[in-house]
Amino acid sequence: MTRLLLIAAAFIVGVALVALAGLPVYVFPTVESTPAHADVILVLGPPTSQRMSAARDLVAAGVSDRILVSVPPSVYLPGTRDHEKFAACTREDPVVHCFQPDPTTTRGEARELGRLAERNGWRSAIAITMTPHIARARMIIQRCFSGTLAMHAADAPLSVGDWIYQYGYQTAGFVRAGLEPGC
Numbered sequence: 184m185t186r187l188l189l190i191a192a193a194f195i196v197g198v199a200l201v202a203l204a205g206l207p208v209y210v211f212p213t214v215e216s217t218p219a220h221a222d223v224i225l226v227l228g229p230p231t232s233q234r235m236s237a238a239r240d241l242v243a244a245g246v247s248d249r250i251l252v253s254v255p256p257s258v259y260l261p262g263t264r265d266h267e268k269f270a271a272c273t274r275e276d277p278v279v280h281c282f283q284p285d286p287t288t289t290r291g292e293a294r295e296l297g298r299l300a301e302r303n304g305w306r307s308a309i310a311i312t313m314t315p316h317i318a319r320a321r322m323i324i325q326r327c328f329s330g331t332l333a334m335h336a337a338d339a340p341l342s343v344g345d346w347i348y349q350y351g352y353q354t355a356g357f358v359r360a361g362l363e364p365g366c
């Protein structure tokens with residue numbers, strides 16, 4: 184019985200240490216204050232209503248006049264739920280430019296930003312994503328985009344289960360990004 188209690192206590196302490204270690208990375212990541220101007224606003228996928236609203240608010244505030252939206256391939260399939268929601272991505276919009284990242288990961292999104300920045304002379308960007316993704320997204324984007332980058336969080340409230348999932352998912356993403364250096 185004592186051995187079982189020790190194992191349980193060690194497990195609880197381990198979980199608590201992992202949770203504490205993740206606080207500055209996943210729960211309270213560094214988020215820059217919104218700059219007065221950015222050449223582009225990048226909405227990392229999926230383009231949730233919170234992220235799109237935050238991007239539109241930044242445009243309305245005069246921070247930028249263009250939004251680059253990463254959209255998963257399913258959005259472009261007529262008849263799907265997302266197709267109607269993001270139909271603006273399938274027609275001309277002077278502010279919104281949608282793209283399908285290749286690969287369909289943060290790395291693909293960062294590559295597209297880097298490619299378009301080079302082509303269009305963009306030197307500053309604001310990337311919008313969910314809070315647990317901020318630190319990893321920053322690391323990956325900075326590999327492909329040499330300009331000034333500000334990260335912006337826009338997400339729906341997360342449940343305890345969502346936070347547990349994000350700790351695991353983002354940690355695995357950091358490991359993968361570490362194994363795939365460069366843009």
